[in-house]
Amino acid sequence: MMSPYIFIKMHSGRVITLTYYQRSMVYEGLLEGLPRRKWNSELLAAAESTARKQYAEPLTTIAPRIEVLEDAHSAFFRETLGPAEALPPWVCSASFMSECVKKGDGSRLAILWWQSSPDLICPDIQSEIQKLQWEVLAKDEWW
Numbered sequence: 001m002m003s004p005y006i007f008i009k010m011h012s013g014r015v016i017t018l019t020y021y022q023r024s025m026v027y028e029g030l031l032e033g034l035p036r037r038k039w040n041s042e043l044l045a046a047a048e049s050t051a052r053k054q055y056a057e058p059l060t061t062i063a064p065r066i067e068v069l070e071d072a073h074s075a076f077f078r079e080t081l082g083p084a085e086a087l088p089p090w091v092c093s094a095s096f097m098s099e100c101v102k103k104g105d106g107s108r109l110a111i112l113w114w115q116s117s118p119d120l121i122c123p124d125i126q127s128e129i130q131k132l133q134w135e136v137l138a139k140d141e142w143w
Contacts, residue, residue, distance in 0.1 A: 014098055018121075022054075035087070036077070061112045069086055090118060106141055109132075
């Protein structure tokens with residue numbers, strides 16, 4: 001029988017368990033034009049602010065890969081709004097738990113990331129999560 005839980009084995013050997021997951025489209029409000037650096041900066045800050053309010057545990061962010069787009073618009077747009085560039089289309093956040101780091105019943109960490117496909121967790125993001133230093137970033141808790 002398959003487990004209903006999602007486990008990730010970290011490079012340190014620690015196993016973490018996904019306990020909560022949320023995903024939304026990055027540019028769902030963009031009606032026309034190209035995304036620009038200024039707007040992307042605002043989207044990044046808003047996503048981090050929302051995640052910090054949503055999760056009680058510490059939050060770490062995996063920086064997105066930003067793609068520079070071909071820009072056929074006038075120099076006015078480039079100069080006032082910045083270059084055309086795109087974030088990956090999906091922004092995701094999740095809460096993970098594991099055994100305690102030092103003292104407690106367990107430890108928790110929230111992670112925020114952007115990914116290019118609607119998969120639960122893309123392989124390249126899973127690889128980035130596995131590299132995280134859980135023992136430094138996570139917070140022990142008593143339940």
